[in-house]
Amino acid sequence: MNIIVFALLALLAxxxxxxxxxxxxxxxxxxxxxxxxxxxxxxxxxxxxxxxxTEAAVGAGISTVLMLSTMALTGQGEDIPRKSxxxxxxxxVVTGATLVYGTLDMPALGAPDAPVQLYPSPSYVExxxxxxxxxxxxxxxxxxxxxxxxxxxxxxxxxxxGIAVLLILRxxxxxxxxxEPSAGDEPA
Amino acid sequence: MxxxxxxxxxxxxxxxxxxxxxxxxxxxxxNLIKSVIGLNIFQTSVFLLYITMGKVNNGxxxxxxxxxxxxxxxxxESHAGAAAGGVxxxxxGVxxxxxGVxxxxxVVxxxxxGxxxxxxAAGDIVYSNPLPSVLMxxxxxxxxxxxxxxxxxxxxxxxxxxxxxxxxxxxxxxxx
Amino acid sequence: MIDAIDSHLAILLxxxxxxxxxxxxxxxxxxxxxxxxxxxxxxxxxxxVTMLDEAxxxxxxxxxxxxxxxxxxxxxxxxxxxxxxxxxxxGIGAAVLLYAPMSVRDEIPASKHYLFYATYLLCLTGLLxxxxxxxxFNVFVFLEISSLSSYALISLGKTRRAPLAAFQYLILxxxxxxFILIGIGLLYQMTxxxxxxxxxxxxxxxxGPRTVLxxxxxxxxxxxxxxxxxxxxxWLPNAYTYAPSVVTCFIAATSTKVSVYVFVRLIYGIxxxxxxxxxxxxxTELMFFSxxxxxxASTAAIYQDNIKRMLAYSSVAQVGYMLLGxxxxxxxxxxxxxxHMFNHALIKGGLFMVVGCFVLRxxxxxxxxxxxxxxxxxxxxxxxxxxxxxxxxxxLTAGFISKWLLxxxxxxxxxxxxxxxxxxxxxxxxVYIWRVVETLFFAEPxxxxxxxxxxxxxxxxxxxxxxxxxxxxxxxxxxxxGIAHAAAIALLGEAP
Numbered sequence: 058m059n060i061i062v063f064a065l066l067a068l069l070a071x072x073x074x075x076x077x078x079x080x081x082x083x084x085x086x087x088x089x090x091x092x093x094x095x096x097x098x099x100x101x102x103x104x105x106x107x108x109x110x111t112e113a114a115v116g117a118g119i120s121t122v123l124m125l126s127t128m129a130l131t132g133q134g135e136d137i138p139r140k141s142x143x144x145x146x147x148x149x150v151v152t153g154a155t156l157v158y159g160t161l162d163m164p165a166l167g168a169p170d171a172p173v174q175l176y177p178s179p180s181y182v183e184x185x186x187x188x189x190x191x192x193x194x195x196x197x198x199x200x201x202x203x204x205x206x207x208x209x210x211x212x213x214x215x216x217x218x219g220i221a222v223l224l225i226l227r228x229x230x231x232x233x234x235x236x237e238p239s240a241g242d243e244p245a
Numbered sequence: 246m247x248x249x250x251x252x253x254x255x256x257x258x259x260x261x262x263x264x265x266x267x268x269x270x271x272x273x274x275x276n277l278i279k280s281v282i283g284l285n286i287f288q289t290s291v292f293l294l295y296i297t298m299g300k301v302n303n304g305x306x307x308x309x310x311x312x313x314x315x316x317x318x319x320x321x322e323s324h325a326g327a328a329a330g331g332v333x334x335x336x337x338g339v340x341x342x343x344x345g346v347x348x349x350x351x352v353v354x355x356x357x358x359g360x361x362x363x364x365x366a367a368g369d370i371v372y373s374n375p376l377p378s379v380l381m382x383x384x385x386x387x388x389x390x391x392x393x394x395x396x397x398x399x400x401x402x403x404x405x406x407x408x409x410x411x412x413x414x415x416x417x418x419x420x421x
Numbered sequence: 422m423i424d425a426i427d428s429h430l431a432i433l434l435x436x437x438x439x440x441x442x443x444x445x446x447x448x449x450x451x452x453x454x455x456x457x458x459x460x461x462x463x464x465x466x467x468x469x470v471t472m473l474d475e476a477x478x479x480x481x482x483x484x485x486x487x488x489x490x491x492x493x494x495x496x497x498x499x500x501x502x503x504x505x506x507x508x509x510x511x512g513i514g515a516a517v518l519l520y521a522p523m524s525v526r527d528e529i530p531a532s533k534h535y536l537f538y539a540t541y542l543l544c545l546t547g548l549l550x551x552x553x554x555x556x557x558f559n560v561f562v563f564l565e566i567s568s569l570s571s572y573a574l575i576s577l578g579k580t581r582r583a584p585l586a587a588f589q590y591l592i593l594x595x596x597x598x599x600f601i602l603i604g605i606g607l608l609y610q611m612t613x614x615x616x617x618x619x620x621x622x623x624x625x626x627x628x629g630p631r632t633v634l635x636x637x638x639x640x641x642x643x644x645x646x647x648x649x650x651x652x653x654x655x656w657l658p659n660a661y662t663y664a665p666s667v668v669t670c671f672i673a674a675t676s677t678k679v680s681v682y683v684f685v686r687l688i689y690g691i692x693x694x695x696x697x698x699x700x701x702x703x704x705t706e707l708m709f710f711s712x713x714x715x716x717x718a719s720t721a722a723i724y725q726d727n728i729k730r731m732l733a734y735s736s737v738a739q740v741g742y743m744l745l746g747x748x749x750x751x752x753x754x755x756x757x758x759x760x761h762m763f764n765h766a767l768i769k770g771g772l773f774m775v776v777g778c779f780v781l782r783x784x785x786x787x788x789x790x791x792x793x794x795x796x797x798x799x800x801x802x803x804x805x806x807x808x809x810x811x812x813x814x815x816x817l818t819a820g821f822i823s824k825w826l827l828x829x830x831x832x833x834x835x836x837x838x839x840x841x842x843x844x845x846x847x848x849x850x851x852v853y854i855w856r857v858v859e860t861l862f863f864a865e866p867x868x869x870x871x872x873x874x875x876x877x878x879x880x881x882x883x884x885x886x887x888x889x890x891x892x893x894x895x896x897x898x899x900x901x902x903g904i905a906h907a908a909a910i911a912l913l914g915e916a917p
Contacts, residue, residue, distance in 0.1 A: 066256070066259050069259070069263060070259065070262060070263065070266075073262075073263050073266040073267065073286055073290075074266060076266075076270065076282060076283075076286060077266055077269060077270050077273075077283075082276065082278055082279065085279065085282055086278075086282065089282050089285055089286065092286060092289065093289060096289050096290075096292065096293055099293065099296075100292075100293070100296050103296045103297060103299070103300045103373070104299070104300055104301075104304055104305055104306045104307070104372075104373035105296045105299065105306065105373070105377070105378040105381070106306050106308075107378050107382060108292065108296060108378045108381045108382055108385070111382055111385050111386075112289070112292065112385060115385050115386070115388075115389050116285070116289055116385065116388075116389075119389055120285060120389055120392050123389075123392060123393055123396055124278065124281070124282065124392075124396065127278060127396040127399055127400055128278060130400050130403070131278070131399060131400060131403040131409050141273065142273075144272075145269055145272035145273040146269070146273075148268075148272060149265045149268050149269045149272065150265075152265060152268065153261055153262070153264075153265040155635055155638060155639075156261045156264070156265075156603075156635060157258060157261055158631055158635060159607060159631055159632045159634065159635025159636065160254050160257045160258065160261070160632070161250075161254075161631050161632075162611075162630040162631045162632040162633075163254065163257060163610060163611075163632050164253075164610070165249075165250070165252070165253020165254065166253055166254070166255075166256050166257070166297060166300060167300050167301055167302035167304070168253070168301075168302070169301055169302060169371070171298075171610070171613075172610065172611055172612055172613040172623070173298055173299065173374050173376075173377075173609065173610055173613045174301055174374055174613075175613060176492065176612070176613030176614060176623070177492035177493060177613065177614070180372075180374075181307075181374075181375050181376060181493070182307055182309070182372045182375065184493065186309065186314070191314045191315075192314075193308050193309045193310070193311055193314050194307070194308045194309075195307040195308065195309065195372070195375040196307055196308075196375045196378045196379055196382075199375050199376065199379040200379050200382060202487060202489070203487070203489050203493045203494050204379055204494065204495060205486075205487055206486040206487065206494075206495045206559065207379075207380075207383050207495065207558065207559060207562055208383065210383070210550070210559065210562035210563060210566065211382075211383045211386045211387065211562065213439060213543065213546070213566050214386060214387050214390045214562065214565050214566055214569060215386060215390055216442070216443060216543070217390065217540070217543045217566055217569045217570050217573075218390035218391075218393050218394050218569055220442070220446060220536055220539050220540055220543070220570075220573070221394050221397070221540060221569060221570065221572065221573030222393055222394060222397040223536055224533055224536045224537065224540060224573050224576075224577065225394075225397045225398060225401050225573060225576050225584065226397050226400060226401065227532065227533060227536075264603075268596070271592060271596060277588065280592055284592065284595055284596075284599075287596075287599055288595075288599055291599055291602055291603055291606070294603065294606055295606050298606065298609070298610050376615075377609075380558055383558075383562060384561075384602065387562065387565045390565075390569060391565070391569065391591070391595055394569055394572060394573065394591065395588065395591050395592075395595075398572070398576060398584050398587055398588040398591065399588065401576065401584040402581075402584050402585055402588060405581035405584065406581065406585075414585060418582065418585075
């Protein structure tokens with residue numbers, strides 16, 4: 058099991074670095090899909106099959122499709138190389154170091170006495186047997202009932218995004234003709 | 246720093262490395278689509294951070310096997326039945342109730358016995374924490390919504406400027 | 422019946438605009454959508470006022486969603502402070518809608534109107550949701566609702582720079598939101614709780630564990646991006662400048678204030694001020710950044726010829742005053758910071774409404790095009806003067822009250838240099854406000870200004886509602902500084 062985990066983690070790291078270095082957008086998008094699949098696999102090992110399914114479907118599926126179609130619409134295949142500046146590296150290193158510093162007091166991976174596992178007591182698993190009248194999947198119970206309100210919020214986010222995309226991309230003929238002159242100076 | 250701490254924390258450090266790679270892509274890339282890709286990597290890695298928190302050693306996914314659910318259900322029913330019959334054993338664990346089913350023979354005997362066994366086994370199952378999974382299911386959907394909106398903006402910007410390269414766009418704006 | 426509604430007010434406040442948004446889309450008609458949105462926003466305002474009243478009389482209101490008590494479920498928690506923020510956010514939401522139709526017709530294509538009002542309502546839902554909830558993860562979800570809808574609203578501006586400004590805001594805003602998500606995760610990991618009160622009770626304080634420190638740092642940075650604190654304010658000037666006038670009014674008056682609200686909750690409700698200010702030197706850091714922000718942003722505002730951009734830089738400076746109040750951690754200082762949220766919302770909302778009126782008549786936000794418009798549009802120009810006086814903090818305006826409270830508190834602490842700096846920074850505000858006043862009244866009218874007519878009453882009345890508010894609350898402070906003081910006492914008292 059450990060070997061699989063190490064291999065997965067190594068692959069994840071390689072993929073992430075590859076995405077950072079790749080100039081060609083098409084390849085970067087493909088690697089993003091792979092990255093999502095690898096994350097989904099690790100989530101599976103970490104006992105979160107529901108999240109793994111969703112990540113595989115949404116992260117590797119829908120978002121890849123969205124990005125590819127955007128690329129097709131914009132037709133820009135390459136990230137133009139430029140002199141790299143030190144600022145982003147500096148910010149990232151500082152942020153990363155802060156986070157690593159923060160891990161030093163964390164409970165170890167899988168520790169049964171971590172606060173997350175001890176609280177609330179009785180745990181959701183124990184409660185849901187009583188409350189949910191035999192619903193086997195506790196994640197579903199949480200999603201639909203205990204924290205159902207977050208799920209309503211999540212649905213609202215999707216609604217917002219849907220309306221927003223309509224709002225951004227819809228163009229009526231009047232407006233298109235009005236903005237034509239200002240767009241006239243764009244190079245072919 | 247002992248080997249033990251490293252063994253307990255390496256996965257967090259790995260996740261931090263992944264997060265920071267995504268963060269770097271967002272900050273350093275000038276292509277708008279590439280920034281969105283970076284944002285995606287950044288967010289996906291944060292999902293991993295949460296999911297790692299929920300994991301318990303020797304745990305399993307928080308899905309209660311159907312056999313145990315059945316057993317607990319029938320335990321419930323038999324408990325109710327037993328209470329009506331005046332043979333109630335209060336304060337007993339679920340397992341005992343399950344056993345009670347078997348003894349009582351009120352429900353199908355074989356099934357009850359099986360259930361009792363299952364319930365005994367249930368005591369040994371360790372479940373990973375379901376809450377991080379739930380939070381991340383929400384976050385994944387929020388993430389894809391953000392991505393969709395960002396890409397719609399990219400398409401719009403491309404229509405107006407003819408490019409999705411941030412520096413080119415800024416040059417065009419200065420030229421006006 | 423009334424009792425039944427009364428006990429569900431907390432959720433009604435969110436559900437009303439939330440449900441009205443898809444109905445607006447289904448109506449598919451700009452005018453119908455507008456009527457519904459206006460009606461709902463007024464109802465929401467009524468709900469908030471009732472809740473504030475109830476919180477003042479009977480103390481904190483708790484509401485368990487789905488009847489699952491915390492730690493299992495999500496809880497709504499409305500105290501005086503959240504009631505106060507809810508009231509002015511929903512009030513300004515309604516006032517801006519009252520003002521909106523003519524400006525929207527002028528700046529946004531007709532086929533998008535119904536979608537615009539739906540998005541507006543969703544943005545309002547998100548902002549209100551952040552104020553009522555007692556659950557930290559729920560804050561993140563509603564933060565995203567309000568952020569996504571504001572990106573979309575900003576992108577509606579007329580020029581092609583609007584979508585770009587929205588995109589830049591989206592990238593920075595999402596980084597902020599992800600930082601907040603990381604912070605919430607780390608806090609959850611150390612406590613096992615998501616409910617704010619429970620986190621506060623369970624978070625290990627004494628030995629200051631490093632994880633909690635880092636969690637706090639990430640939440641702070643994430644919220645600072647959303648509050649547009651200097652130096653992570655870079656999204657704000659472009660976003661405010663290129664967004665349609667109505668959107669700028671609404672977002673400038675409410676959005677950053679709600680983030681400030683969450684930040685205050687974080688410091689005073691979750692991590693105690695003792696931990697934040699004594700263990701960490703956060704107060705000195707906050708003070709440094711707020712003063713630096715006040716000076717740099719005010720100076721930048723002086724050099725702007727685009728009036729929207731000028732007000733945007735001024736907003737960055739004003740957030741500095743709020744943070745200054747928060748970092749003081751005394752009842753007077755904190756209530757100064759809180760009441761400044763309200764006063765600034767009134768003043769900035771009003772000033773951006775004035776800008777919207779000029780845009781409608783002159784079609785420009787450049788200073789040169791506004792020349793002499795004070796003669797043809799005296800009422801609009803007068804509103805600018807009153808609002809400007811409030812922004813500077815002249816006595817008898819609301820701006821004076823908050824600056825007075827801040828100054829008193831600074832004197833109490835004996836920090837003379839900071840008091841002097843605050844007074845000097847007010848002079849910077851005098852400079853940029855005066856530049857516009859001079860242009861409006863004392864310059865030869867530009868061609869457009871000479872032809873212009875007074876702004877329509879439908880826009881002037883809501884403008885004067887807010888601008889008049891700055892005068893009213895400059896004299897009569899029972900319901901502004903009074904409530905802010907009660908909120909500050911409660912916040913400081915509840916800190917463990």
